[in-house]
Every structure is written in C-alpha cells, then in structure tokens.
Amino acid sequence: MFDLFDDNPGRLFLLATLLPLVAVVFMLSAAVVRHLLRPQVSSTKWSTLLYWFLGGDHPLKTGGYLTVATFVAAAAVSILGLVRFYEDLEAFRGSPAPFEARWAERFQWIHVGPSKNEPPATALHLGYRIDRLSALMVTMVTVVSSLIALFSLGYMKDESKDLVEDHAAHVQRRGRFGRFFLYLGLFVFSMLNLLIADNLFQVFVGWELVGVCSFFLIGFYYERRSASTAANKAFIVNRIGDAGFLVAIAILWATFGTLNIQELIEKFHEGRPAALTDSLWLIMGLGLFLGCVGKSAQFPLHTWLPDAMEGPTPVSALIHAATMVAAGVYLVGRCYPLFSPDVLLVIAYTGAITLFLAATIATVMTDIKRVLAYSTVSQLGYMMLALGVGGWTAGLFHLLTHACFKALLFLGSGSVIHGLHHEQDMRKMGGLRKKMPITAFTMLVGVLAISGTPFFSGWYSKDMILADTLGYGVVHKQHALLYLIPFFTAGLTAFYMFRLWFLTFTGKPRDHHSYDHAHESPWTMTVPLVVLAIFSLGVGWGWPAWNVEESILAHQLHEAEPSTLHHFHSEQHAAHVAHDYAGWLGLFLAASGAGIAAMIYVVGNPSKVLASKNGPLGTLFARKWYFDELYSLVIFRPMMLVGACSAAVDKRPTIGEEPVQSPIDVGTLDGMLNAIGQLMSKLGTALRASQTGSIRSYVLVLILTVVGALGMLAVLTR
C-alpha cells in the first residue's frame, strides 16, 4: 500500500482530502439502506439486525464517531505528508522538476476539441499540487477541524436524542446528529479539495461546495426563521462574489487557454503578459478579488458572516477558523502574481475598511458569538490588508495563527453557551470563571493571542502585519491611512476581546438562574480547548522566542513567497526597519485597549455600563453602521416593489382562503393564450372543408398547381 505513496508522496494529501468523504458516503448510504430496510424490519433476522446496527429509529450516532475518526486520520495523514514534504525539500534541493513530479499530478477531466493549451482552452483538468503554502494549510485545516469535530460530539449530544425540543422555534423534531456530521464531513472535504487543487476550476468547485455546505449548516436549525434567513443570506451574498470569480476564470480561460494556477503564475512572472490588455487585467483581478471578498466576508459583502452565527457553535468555529473564510485569503495568496498593482491597492483598502468597521461593531455587541464573528471579520481585514501592501508572508501567517486562536475562542464560547444551556447574551453572564475554569483559562489564552500579547502566536503574525503596513506607509506617504487604521484597530481588538472575557468570566454573576445551572463541559469539549490553547500559544514560536522575526512558521511561509513580490522590495526594507517601532507601538496600543476594558468592566460597574444607553456613536456601531438597512433600502426594497407590482398584475390580494384572479389576469394574460387556442381551432374547422375525400378534386388541384408552376417557370425563364 505504501508503494502508492513512495513515488508520489503528494497523494498523502489527496488521501487526507478524500478521507472525510468516506464518512459522508457511509452516512448517505447508511441512510438509504435504513430507509429501504424499514418496511422489512422483523421479516428476516438479518434485515432486523442490520437495521438496528444502522441506528434503527434513532439518529445515526455511528456516523458522528466515524466522521471524527476520519478527520483524525486525515490530520495524521497530512502531518505525515508535511514531514515527507520537508524531507523532500531537503532531498531535492536544486532539482525542481523531479520534486514537482512527486508533489503534483493531474489528469484530463473534460476535453472538447483538438487543440491543447491554445486559447480558448478545450480541456479541464483535475489535479493536485502541493507547495509550502497548501501543505501547511491542509495540515492546519485537518488538525483544527478534527478538534472541532471532537468538540461537536459533546456539543451536539442533545441532537442524538430521538426527540429534540427546539426552544427558539417552539417545535419538537427528530434529532439530527448524523446529519450534522454528514454536513461537517462534506464541508471539510470541500475545503481540502479547494486547498490542494492545482487549477482554478477545481478551486471553484470546492468554493461552491463550501458555500452550499455553509448554507446547510447555518440553516441547521431551519425551523427557526432567523436561521433559515441567515442561511439564505450567506448563500446569496456569496453568489455575488462568485459571479466575479467566474468572470475572472472566463477571462483567464479565454486569454491563456489554461486554468492551471502554476502555469498562469509563470505567465505573469514578468508582469503583464502581452496577451492580456490592461483593462482586462484589471477586470480579471477585481473579479477574482470579488470572489474572495464574498467568501472572506470583506466590506461590502461582510454582512453575511455575523448572521451565520445562527448555526451551531462548532459550525461557527469551522466557518470562521479553518474553512470558508480562510478560502478567500488563501486564494488571494495563491493567485498573488495574477493581481495588478491597482488591484492590490484595492485589496489593501478593502481590508483596512473592513478591519476598522468590524472592530468598531464588535465593541458594542452583547451576544458572545457576534463579538467573535465581528472580530473574525476584522482579522480577515488584517490579512487582506497585509496581502495588499505586499506582506504576503504576514497575511498568510496570520491566517494560520488566527485559525488556531479563533477556533479556540469559538469553541470556548460554545462551551460557555453549552454550560449555560444555550444562553448567548453576555449581559446574563459574569463570574463564570469559578464554574468553568478550563474554559475560562483556555479562552484567556485565545484572548491574549488575538490581542497580540508577546509570546502568543497572534503577536508574531500581527506584529508582522503592522510592520508591513508601516513600511508601506513610509514609502507611500499618501496612503497613511493604511497604517493608521490597523494600529488604531489593534487597540480596539484588545479592548473588545478583553471586554468579552471580563463580561463572561469575571465580576459578579448578573443572572443567578443561569449561573446556578452553569457547569463545566465534558472532556470531549475541554480536550480540544486545551489542545487549541497550546497551538494558540506555540504555533508561532521560533528561536529565540522573544525575537518576533524568528518565527519558524513565518520563515517557512517566507520561503514560499511569490517572485512578483520583488516589486515591494523598498516597502519590505522599510518594514524591516520599522519592525521595532511597529512592535512597541502595537503592544502599547493593545495594552491600553486591554487596560481601558479592565477599567470599565472590572474596576467599574459592568452592569451599569451595560444597562446605560448607547450614545450616537454607540448606536451607529450597534446597528452595524446601518449596512443591513442600506442594503435593504437600495436592493431589497426595490426588488420587493417590483415583485409587488407583478403580484398586483397577476393576482389581487388574497380574500379569504382562495386567491382571486384579477381582471387584468383574466382579460390580458389568459385572454391572449385563449385567443391563440381558439384561432387554431377555428382554422382547423375551416380547413377541414377542403378535405373532401374525392380524389378527382385533389388531382384537379394538383394539375392546376403543376400547370401554374410550369407557366410561372416559363414566364420567369423567358
């Protein structure tokens, strides 16, 4: 079996990708078999046995455990693959061709026509390509998602019951334990497919699969109106981005005849290829970025992500940390040479706007998951900003560290919500440190990491981003906002994260009913928390650990930097010079943010602060800068108006139970259709008379026609 991997160790990552699919296929087929067996139960011994083995009338528990097992196996395989990858990097140093052959394979999937690699292209390929970035990303995704899946076993325990009471929707329904893990498996498979794909079309397939899985999972409690709406919102907003992605794919396809990312990057090696005009280059870059904006919830398409909190908390962790939102940043990173300088500037500004907007909103949210959701949006903004200003390493480094600590924070909040029996409002928490010490401690690690405390993983990555923005600002004086915003927001980040932690875990309990029933979570939930806390602490370490520029992970990513980054040479030099200032300034701002949070919510009286009304600025933040209202006004309302007009034409308002048809409908629309039908009928009746059945009259017509035709021919040819 291992021969299969000796010549092509890249297949290890392929195996890791396909493993979650095993659980999915198992659960789907188990569900089908169970359904088919149901009528036959107790007719034969074997069918009964098989039926009860597949869970009988209960939710499919086996599927959940199998999913966790496949995730863990995938994580193990990808760690093995990562080790082999680094061994190979040493062994094949200086000989890229055989190395490439070992870690990338592809085969033709669809072929329509004779030419190859001539624009427009005629073949779609399926393949994988493992490089430093995708190897690290796959490992991160599999490890984090196996921890999340393990956590879900505890968190979703209620769903394994036959009948579940949904208090929010006031319904009783069957438990959906198996279904949850089915979606989870498909989700992770899609994400991994997207990561290892070697061409943009395959990325697009994974991209859409991730989108539809998020739709399923956000709408998991679909009896709740809010959940089904949020699922629709996520899906529809993502479609907007996907449209841009498709445009970019179409342009690349038509211009270069290939969608293979590596081949495209080589074409862009020397700047703009001659085949692509400037405007097309711009449109292609913007389209590609629009896809990433949708998926990574950047301004102006950021509105779906906070609403995605309607899903179960492990799903939020998965969407926010390992999959989905990471996809956008990853794609920008992987297709980096394809973006023109103008587009990179757009990326930088989009990131800057996003990170600021989201951070301000996070400071006033009271729902524990929403604070985290906006913090995710804000951190994604940091990554995009870093990518835009040439900090390729910094952005992707932050993606990896953020995945660890954001998964930790979300699972921690899930543990709190679980312990409080589905209470998410921070106003009703407080003092929980004593009731759930492990959760409190591990979440503190996460909070410290995201705030950029020294020696925590977030410090290394965020410091690098700040230095890169400062370096860019030093070189390009007119873009000063690009470093002012992230520095200011670094303070805000520390403020809202410490606010969350203080409100939840310290002080006096504000709701005694919740507090009295609170309990620490079972081991399946605390173990992932502890493991993720260790990752959040140590994933950025290097030697010496106090030197922020010596992170091993960052060095590995630095090796993978695309060659077009040499355009940013002067910026990077400035960033290197500015690193110390940036570090101390960021640290100072974060400390003051944390200090202010402590002043207000520990020394001060948090109950009073929470009860007081928001000022104008606070209202603006609490209403999320009125983005939902704006979209409603500009897009939703006009559409509803058009719909209402059409409905008025089609039907009058319902009277009683039966919809009544309007006179316009009967007279115009139905009338038109009926007229066509009646015309045909009358025409038939009229023509029927000519079918006499008398051959003589037919022959007469025939003869006359022939004579007439010949006569015409004679006249015309004369």
Add this chain to the structure above:
Amino acid sequence: MNELGLTPFLVLSAFLFACGILCFLTKRNAIGLLMGVELVLNAANINFVAFARFVPGFQLEGQVFAVIVIVLAAAEAAVALAIFLNFYNNHASVDVDDAKDLKG
C-alpha cells in the same frame, strides 16, 4: 427517308396525357377512370420509346422502362378491377362518388 424528329411524338404524348387527365377528372364511372389512367400511362410509354429512338445513350433504358410500364399497367388494371368488382358486389354501383363509407 424523311425524318419526323422528336417533337411530333412529344406532342402526341402530351395530347394523350391531357386526354387521360381530362377523362380522369370528368368521369364518375370507375371503368372510365381506369381508362383515363391507361391513357396517361401510355402517353408516358410513347415518351419513353420516342426518347429511346432519338436520344443517343437512351436506347436500352427507354425500351426497358416502356416494358416495365406495360407490366405495371397490367398489374394495376387487375388490382383496380378486382377492387371495383368487390365494390360493385356491395353497392350495386360503379360510381366512385358512392365510395364514401369511410368518410368521417
């Protein structure tokens, strides 16, 4: 010998053809119809033989086709007469306008 040429034969043929069609259109008697059809077929025969005589490279084909048409006419006459005989047995008439039992 004074050569007549192709044209008189074609004129004769066209005349016969017209007579046949006219007969076919005006007669209601089934036997009359049959005679009209015979005239049309024989007009065609005259054409075939005339072309066989005057057009080079058409000698054999023209005559063969004429023979085939004669055979065809005989077969057709036999079948048609059989039909009319049966029709006469049922309706005591050979008027084709009486043949409308199947008309919807």
